[in-house]
Amino acid sequence: MPVNKTTYRELNESLRLKRITLVAVSKTKPVEDILELYNMGHPDFGENYVQELAGKQPQLPEDIRWHYIGHLQSNKVKYIAAFVHLIHGVDSLKLLKEINKQGAKYNRKISCLLQMHIAKEETKFGLDEQELHQMLAELHESDEMEFVAVCGLMGMASFTENSTQVREEFRNLKKIFDDVKEKFFYHDDKFSVLSMGMSGDYAVAVEEGSTMVRIGSLIFGERNYAK
Ligand SMILES: *Cc1c(COP(=O)(O)O)cnc(C)c1O
Numbered sequence: 762m763p764v765n766k767t768t769y770r771e772l773n774e775s776l777r778l779k780r781i782t783l784v785a786v787s788k789t790k791p792v793e794d795i796l797e798l799y800n801m802g803h804p805d806f807g808e809n810y811v812q813e814l815a816g817k818q819p820q821l822p823e824d825i826r827w828h829y830i831g832h833l834q835s836n837k838v839k840y841i842a843a844f845v846h847l848i849h850g851v852d853s854l855k856l857l858k859e860i861n862k863q864g865a866k867y868n869r870k871i872s873c874l875l876q877m878h879i880a881k882e883e884t885k886f887g888l889d890e891q892e893l894h895q896m897l898a899e900l901h902e903s904d905e906m907e908f909v910a911v912c913g914l915m916g917m918a919s920f921t922e923n924s925t926q927v928r929e930e931f932r933n934l935k936k937i938f939d940d941v942k943e944k945f946f947y948h949d950d951k952f953s954v955l956s957m958g959m960s961g962d963y964a965v966a967v968e969e970g971s972t973m974v975r976i977g978s979l980i981f982g983e984r985n986y987a988k
Pocket of ligand 1 (some may be wrong): 786788809830831917958959960961975976977978979
């Protein structure tokens, strides 16, 4: 399926005016599609499998900003630590410590978002509010995290047609973001990213204060996992 250039241009322009970062989610898509968008001037791409990302990255321009948006296992950080631009799905101190360790190896500070569990659905991933506060308190205590920068939060709303529910979940995430920014990052300008919104719900996410949307199928077409 070809890249949907018209949709991309419109989307990119309207988000640019609102200073919202568009991460083009290229998982399952070939490097040719990524290159096509890159050649239109697009810098930010998102992947959610370590192996796939580590395989694509060397085949593509070095200045692409790679976002890792999937669930990351501690033992796989080493495969992306040398080049990843932002890790969206950090949900434990253990993982953050491993990212710090790998960052030290390459002498680069790795930017991370903490993933919140905001959907009503049962999923294994993401922190609740209490866990987030606990993690940030522990982080505040430890001074050994030189090579990670916590830049904000990420979350996924329920997969539902009920836009009222989706809106409530995004609104809740924005509130949590504002709370922890005030409590833990008052003097830290880096804590500024709120990654929420996908193809089906980005408009609502933007209305509720998203600063970064992760959009795949609208731009690249439906994914075919069977291939
Ligand atoms: C796949 C994925 C997206 C993009 O999904 P679309 O519905 O294709 O826009 C966004 N965020 C995460 C975490 C994903 O895994």
